[in-house]
Structure formats: structure tokens, C-alpha cells
Amino acid sequence: MTPVFVRASALASALGADLDAAVERLSGAPFAPARNTAAGGAWPYFAIPFAGDDWMKRAEAIARAVAESLRREAALAPGEWAALPCIAGSSSTSVGAWDRGGWAALAPPLEFCRMLAKGFGVRGPAMMVNTACTSGLSALDIALSLVAAGRFREVLVLGVELANRLTVAGFAGLELLSASAARPCDRERDGLVLGEALGAVLVSAAPGPWRIAALASGMDAASLTGPAPGGEVIANTMRAALSSARWTSAAVDLIKLQAGGGRLGDLAEARAIRELFAAPPRALSLKGALGHTLGASGPAELALLLASLARGRVPATWGFATPDDELGLTPSGGDGKGVSRVLFNLSGFGGNVMSLALEKTE
Amino acid sequence: MYLLAPAVLRVAPEELPAQVRARFGSELRRSGAFAQLCMLGAQACLDTTAGDGPLGVLWSSRLGALRASRAALDESLQRGEPAMPFTFIGMQPHLTGALLAQRGHPVTRSAHLHLADEDWSLLLSVAQGWLAECERVLVGWVEESDSGGVAHKSDWCLLLKKPVAGAIRLEPAPHEDTAVAATAEDWIARIAAWRTSPRAPLFMRGGEDAWRFTPHGQ
Numbered sequence: 001m002t003p004v005f006v007r008a009s010a011l012a013s014a015l016g017a018d019l020d021a022a023v024e025r026l027s028g029a030p031f032a033p034a035r036n037t038a039a040g041g042a043w044p045y046f047a048i049p050f051a052g053d054d055w056m057k058r059a060e061a062i063a064r065a066v067a068e069s070l071r072r073e074a075a076l077a078p079g080e081w082a083a084l085p086c087i088a089g090s091s092s093t094s095v096g097a098w099d100r101g102g103w104a105a106l107a108p109p110l111e112f113c114r115m116l117a118k119g120f121g122v123r124g125p126a127m128m129v130n131t132a133c134t135s136g137l138s139a140l141d142i143a144l145s146l147v148a149a150g151r152f153r154e155v156l157v158l159g160v161e162l163a164n165r166l167t168v169a170g171f172a173g174l175e176l177l178s179a180s181a182a183r184p185c186d187r188e189r190d191g192l193v194l195g196e197a198l199g200a201v202l203v204s205a206a207p208g209p210w211r212i213a214a215l216a217s218g219m220d221a222a223s224l225t226g227p228a229p230g231g232e233v234i235a236n237t238m239r240a241a242l243s244s245a246r247w248t249s250a251a252v253d254l255i256k257l258q259a260g261g262g263r264l265g266d267l268a269e270a271r272a273i274r275e276l277f278a279a280p281p282r283a284l285s286l287k288g289a290l291g292h293t294l295g296a297s298g299p300a301e302l303a304l305l306l307a308s309l310a311r312g313r314v315p316a317t318w319g320f321a322t323p324d325d326e327l328g329l330t331p332s333g334g335d336g337k338g339v340s341r342v343l344f345n346l347s348g349f350g351g352n353v354m355s356l357a358l359e360k361t362e
Numbered sequence: 363m364y365l366l367a368p369a370v371l372r373v374a375p376e377e378l379p380a381q382v383r384a385r386f387g388s389e390l391r392r393s394g395a396f397a398q399l400c401m402l403g404a405q406a407c408l409d410t411t412a413g414d415g416p417l418g419v420l421w422s423s424r425l426g427a428l429r430a431s432r433a434a435l436d437e438s439l440q441r442g443e444p445a446m447p448f449t450f451i452g453m454q455p456h457l458t459g460a461l462l463a464q465r466g467h468p469v470t471r472s473a474h475l476h477l478a479d480e481d482w483s484l485l486l487s488v489a490q491g492w493l494a495e496c497e498r499v500l501v502g503w504v505e506e507s508d509s510g511g512v513a514h515k516s517d518w519c520l521l522l523k524k525p526v527a528g529a530i531r532l533e534p535a536p537h538e539d540t541a542v543a544a545t546a547e548d549w550i551a552r553i554a555a556w557r558t559s560p561r562a563p564l565f566m567r568g569g570e571d572a573w574r575f576t577p578h579g580q
Contacts, residue, residue: 145491173444
């Protein structure tokens with residue numbers, strides 16, 4: 001199989017519409033998210049600071065901003081850029097357009113993907129992937145197959161999740177949201193905080209600073225809305241990633257957790273980590289800073305993590321203050337200069353569990 | 363790469379619940395028409411094949427579970443009823459992998475996606491990549507009818523790493539000018555029709571890719 005590398009990444013999130021600014025902000029003091037009142041209640045919500053009354057025009061504007069940043073970093077020739085295929089992942093696609101535009105504003109998912117591709121100025125094949133919270137990482141999985149098979153040299157992968165009432169109402173109805181803050185791995189954690197993001201990752205057969213050593217996948221069908229409490233499938237998926245990457249568990253320098261602050265989800269992942277690692281490696285969660293951005297979380301968290309590591313930092317886990325003995329995990333940020341092997345976990349509704357192994361090449 | 367059991371399913375919308383009950387013994391809880399349709403077609407394909415190795419499930423659609431999305435919006439936001447987890451964040455189109463796993467199939471990779479008609483052949487390239495990790499990849503195309511008198515469609519086939527009796531060999535045929543331009547909607551149906559009397563290789567094109575299909579052993 002052709003090795004695949006991350007060539008460039010970009011992100012619009014609650015931390016800002018620019019990845020450099022987001023990394024700077026993440027190295028400072030945590031901020032409290034805004035409140036979302038669109039679906040009843042006043043739920044904390046990490047919104048992208050991008051104004052716009054028209055949902056679709058706002059989405060286009062966000063796409064253009066992220067595209068400009070990605071294009072600068074990718075430094076592809078104009079013809080190569082224009083020919084890029086675009087594989088996007090989203091759990092909600094453009095359902096937010098309904099909030100003000102009604103039925104007429106709803107576009108089929110592929111049309112929304114094409115709109116995003118147009119915002120990025122790319123004209124290759126477009127695909128919209130839907131696997132709920134892992135959508136963006138599933139898009140990356142599909143891109144890896146296409147690059148590894150030699151079908152494309154570069155693929156643009158997007159993870160997109162933008163504000164909509166239905167998603168907030170759904171999670172609120174399930175009583176999965178925190179009324180105060182996201183506290184991943186914290187003893188006082190009491191639920192998720194949702195967020196918006198558009199993450200973009202350009203993967204390439206040409207060498208880049210990070211090689212994708214493996215992307216393992218599993219299916220946890222014990223429940224359609226959460227992992228099995230023992231975390232067995234999460235453990236097996238991480239094990240498969242290590243095996244495909246030909247790493248021992250001792251080789252992992254850092255784990256980017258799925259942990260979003262839910263009581264059971266964080267516990268299942270912690271159990272999986274304790275099963276696999278005699279001494280858990282350093283770990284972090286980005287959901288205290290970005291919120292749970294659902295289908296966007298793969299590319300969004302990947303972009304933010306790699307940009308932080310490129311600046312020699314492991315981001316702090318915002319919202320984590322007091323360890324939970326039952327979890328046995330203590331996320332920690334700080335100096336990231338020695339980090340060269342990262343496991344990147346993601347899981348979601350519908351049972352998909354994924355673990356990405358990333359290896360620094362420089 | 364080898365292909366097995368192309369299965370073409372057409373179901374009148376009013377007959378779907380009865381067919382689901384007949385095949386699975388009961389209604390599929392929490393599944394809307396799209397998810398039921400996916401399951402019925404996928405299971406029809408698996409029913410005719412053997413094997414118990416790691417399974418990938420990759421299926422595409424033009425519109426996906428549009429009706430379920432509309433129903434969720436209607437229930438939750440127009441009528442104020444709580445949105446169920448199976449009707450928001452796109453769960454209906456995505457349920458198939460988990461539902462197959464709950465029925466004992468060893469699913470390890472699963473993705474539902476929307477793509478353009480001519481890009482169906484990219485599914486074969488993706489499946490080829492997945493076969494590095496899976497022994498089998500179930501590939502489907504599913505479309506829920508949105509008008510009376512038009513059948514639901516759920517077409518599936520199984521891609522394998524290793525040949526078995528009755529398999530069809532797949533190879534890229536980039537320079538094959540005579541390849542028939544197929545679409546997401548008809549590529550599996552074309553293979554199923556050709557397979558009944560495969561006197562010559564079948565060449566099909568999707569976008570820039572062409573593939574050659576020949577009975578294994580010829």
C-alpha cells in the first residue's frame with residue numbers, strides 16, 4: 001500500500017476561523033462557550049465566531065475562509081488544487097438551513113458537499129459520508145483507500161458540523177448535554193457540550209510531516225447510542241491500529257481521547273486504555289475547547305492537534321480539573337517536542353469506533 | 363478482487379414492512395424505511411454467500427433517508443416532540459452496519475455515502491483498500507422511492523479478497539474504450555444481468571475508471 005501523509009490542515013471552530021489563532025488561544029486560559037437557545041433551554045455551545053443570518057451563505061463563507069488557509073499551507077499548483085476530490089463527513093449536513101428557510105432550503109447531502117467543494121475551489125469527484133459522529137474520520141478512511149490504491153495523489157477531506165436546532169434538541173432530549181461545561185475525564189463531568197467546526201485535512205501520497213501509519217475501525221453494536229461499558233471494541237480497535245502500524249503499546253507517546261465529558265463514554269474509553277496499556281500514555285481531549293463537533297470532530301481535532309504539536313505543544317484538556325479514580329486517566333498538556341507517535345480515538349452513535357495511528361516523519 | 367452474489371431487490375413501498383417481517387421475523391426496531399430497505403437487500407446478498415471473516419459494509423445513495431430526516435424535523439421542531447437518536451444526526455442511513463452486527467455479522471468497517479451517479483466505480487477502489495483489513499466488503503446502492511407506483515431499490519454485492527466458486531474477477535481496465543457507461547443506479551443490476559449468461563467479459567465505466575468483469579477461472 002502507498003504510504004499516506006497529512007500534507008496540510010485548517011480549521012474554523014469556536015477558537016477562531018484561523019488555525020494559528022486557535023492554537024494560540026488554546027495555549028491560554030479556557031473560555032466559557034456561548035449559550036444556544038435555539039432548541040429550548042440555554043445549552044452551552046461552542047459556536048464559530050462567524051456572523052451571518054443566511055445559514056447557507058454563512059456556511060459558504062466559513063468554507064472559503066478555511067479553504068484560503070488550507071490552500072496557503074498545501075502549496076499545490078493551481079491545476080492540482082482545482083482537480084482535488086472532496087470527501088466530506090457530516091452528521092447533519094445542511095439541516096440547519098431548515099431552521100429559517102423551511103423545507104425549500106433543505107438540500108440533498110451531495111449538493112451540500114458540492115457547495116463546500118465550490119467554496120474550496122476544487123472540482124474533482126465529491127462525496128458526502130455519513131457515519132454520525134465518526135463521519136469526518138470515515139471520510140478520511142475513504143480518502144486513504146483512494147490514495148493508497150493510487151486512484152488519487154491528493155484528497156481533500158472535510159469534517160463539517162454547523163449549528164442547527166435538530167441536533168441540539170436531539171441531544172437535549174436524550175439528556176446527554178451538560179448544563180454548565182464540558183469536563184472530559186473529570187470526576188464532576190456531567191455531559192457533552194456541542195460545537196460547530198469545519199475541519200479540513202489534505203492527505204497526500206507525497207511525504208509530509210505526519211504519516212498515517214494506520215486507521216483501524218470497529219463496530220460496537222451493543223447499543224446504538226453509546227459504547228459497551230467495558231470498552232472491549234474500543235480496546236480491540238486500538239489494538240488493531242497498533243498492529244497495523246507495527247507499534248508496541250509502549251511506543252505510543254500520546255493518545256487523543258474521544259472523551260467528551262459523558263459519564264459512560266469516558267469510562268468505557270478509559271477501561272479500554274487500561275486494558276491495553278500497562279501504564280497509560282499521556283492523554284488529552286480537545287472537546288473541552290472545541291465542544292463535541294460530532295461529524296466534524298475527526299478532521300477538526302486532527303487539524304488542531306497537529307498544529308499544536310507543530311508548535312511543540314500538547315494542548316491542555318480544558319474542563320479537566322479533578323481526576324476520577326474510576327477512570328484512572330489524568331490528561332495533561334505542555335511540552336510536546338518529544339511526541340512522535342499518536343493514537344487518535346473517535347467513536348459515535350451507530351457503533352463506529354475508529355483509532356488513527358499517526359507517526360511524525362521529521 | 364472478486365465479486366459474488368450481485369442481488370437486485372425491488373420492493374413496492376407498501377410491501378416493505380411485510381417483506382421485512384418475513385425475512386427478519388419482526389419489524390426492525392427504530393429503523394425507518396431506508397434502513398429497512400438497506401437491511402433487506404444486504405441480507406439477501408449475504409444469504410447466498412458463505413464466509414464469516416471480518417466484514418466491511420459500504421453503501422451509497424443519492425438522497426439517503428430523506429424521508430426520515432423530514433419526519434425528524436417535523437416531529438421535533440414543528441410539533442415539539444423529542445427527537446429520537448435514531449432520527450437525528452443522520453442515524454437512519456447509517457444504521458445498517460450496526461444492525462448487521464447485531465445479527466451476528468462480524469462488521470468491522472461501515473460507511474454510508476452519497477456520490478454522483480458516474481462515481482460509483484470509486485466504491486470499488488475504496489472496497490479494494492478495505493480488503494486489506496476485511497475479508498469481505500458488502501457494497502450496495504439503495505434508493506427509497508418517494509413517489510407512488512415506483513419501487514424501492516436495494517442492490518448489493520459482496521467483494522472478496524480471495525476467489526471462491528462462482529465468483530467474478532474484477533480488474534481495472536483503464537484503456538478499455540468499449541466499456542459501457544454505468545451509473546450508481548444500475549451497475550450492480552448490469553452485473554447481475556450479465557452473470558446469467560457471461561459469454562464475454564463485461565466492461566463498465568464510471569467516471570474516469572473502467573473495470574473488467576470476468577467469471578473466475580476463465
